[in-house]
Amino acid sequence: MLKRIFRSPKRSFDSLSEQEILALAIGSEEDDARIYFAYADRLRNDYPASAKVFEEMAEVENTHRNSLITLYRERFGERITLIRREHVEGFYERKPDWLRANLSLEKIRQEAEAMENQAYRFYIEAAGRVSDASTRQLLGDLALAEQGHEDITRMLGDKHTPEDVRKEEDQKNRRQFVLTYVQPGLAGLMDGSVSTLAPIFAAAFATQDTWQTFLVGLSASVGAGISMGFTEAAHDDGKISGRGSPIKRGLSCGVMTALGGLGHTLPYLISDFWTATTLAVIIAIFELWAIAFIQNRFMETPFLRAALQVVVGGGLVLGAGILIGSG
Numbered sequence: 001m002l003k004r005i006f007r008s009p010k011r012s013f014d015s016l017s018e019q020e021i022l023a024l025a026i027g028s029e030e031d032d033a034r035i036y037f038a039y040a041d042r043l044r045n046d047y048p049a050s051a052k053v054f055e056e057m058a059e060v061e062n063t064h065r066n067s068l069i070t071l072y073r074e075r076f077g078e079r080i081t082l083i084r085r086e087h088v089e090g091f092y093e094r095k096p097d098w099l100r101a102n103l104s105l106e107k108i109r110q111e112a113e114a115m116e117n118q119a120y121r122f123y124i125e126a127a128g129r130v131s132d133a134s135t136r137q138l139l140g141d142l143a144l145a146e147q148g149h150e151d152i153t154r155m156l157g158d159k160h161t162p163e164d165v166r167k168e169e170d171q172k173n174r175r176q177f178v179l180t181y182v183q184p185g186l187a188g189l190m191d192g193s194v195s196t197l198a199p200i201f202a203a204a205f206a207t208q209d210t211w212q213t214f215l216v217g218l219s220a221s222v223g224a225g226i227s228m229g230f231t232e233a234a235h236d237d238g239k240i241s242g243r244g245s246p247i248k249r250g251l252s253c254g255v256m257t258a259l260g261g262l263g264h265t266l267p268y269l270i271s272d273f274w275t276a277t278t279l280a281v282i283i284a285i286f287e288l289w290a291i292a293f294i295q296n297r298f299m300e301t302p303f304l305r306a307a308l309q310v311v312v313g314g315g316l317v318l319g320a321g322i323l324i325g326s327g
Contacts, residue, residue, distance in 0.1 A: 029068060184249040193264075198321035198324065229251065
């Protein structure tokens with residue numbers, strides 16, 4: 001009874017017939033070719049050389065599909081059994097188009113490598129499941145071909161994306177990452193870390209009540225995060241500026257703004273005022289130095305200049321909050 005209830009609706013790989021294994025391989029090659037063509041379309045405007053690589057990889061997959069169809073026709077006739085990877089337990093999965101639409105160039109390369117590795121393992125298992133000599137030979141040859149796709153990919157890459165072109169594409173990809181995630185995230189972290197210093201430390205020294213101070217810091221951090229996130233998402237749709245998805249930028253900015261304020265807010269969960277305040281100051285100083293490091297690492301701002309701007313500015317805001325709260 002329990003076995004029937006918890007039984008998977010998918011077929012086990014061991015239960016597949018040779019006809020179903022061939023049909024499954026045909027469908028898989030068709031899907032992989034479509035995915036590579038989709039990658040090519042996705043990259044064509046920004047990375048034309050890499051797009052050409054994926055177009056040729058798709059053609060290789062179509063060649064494999066044609067070989068499988070020829071063998072299937074010889075053994076089982078014209079009607080190909082309808083069975084897809086999603087019908088089989090443990091079969092390697094492929095993401096739908098809408099989940100691959102915003103992948104970076106490097107992520108696409110990693111996905112392609114994983115696809116070839118998974119296809120190789122499938123053909124190895126499939127070859128061990130069939131007894132027909134011609135079918136077994138073809139599946140074994142395809143396994144070797146999939147294993148060799150890493151070399152094919154490298155060869156096509158050398159052909160269409162020589163070192164200078166690849167370097168240019170990588171730089172463009174890095175620039176897009178900085179514009180979409182780092183720049184708005186850094187702006188949020190700066191705003192959250194610096195702008196909340198004054199109200200939090202003013203509340204701390206005015207009340208010397210750690211719980212009330214925590215509530216002030218929490219409200220300031222969350223409020224600033226929501227405000228900064230919506231502002232970043234609303235003021236630029238990214239189409240003209242090329243800064244990428246407004247939703248991604250808004251989330252990056254909003255989350256980092258809230259985290260920047262929460263960093264020196266959380267110590268006020270400690271009941272002892274001076275312990276909490278000392279720890280909050282240490283965290284605030286660490287946050288300011290982290291901002292300077294990120295500016296130097298991703299925005300290429302000289303570290304001393306970034307440190308001077310951020311640390312001195314943050315120190316002034318911190319001092320203002322303490323003075324106002326103590327007055």
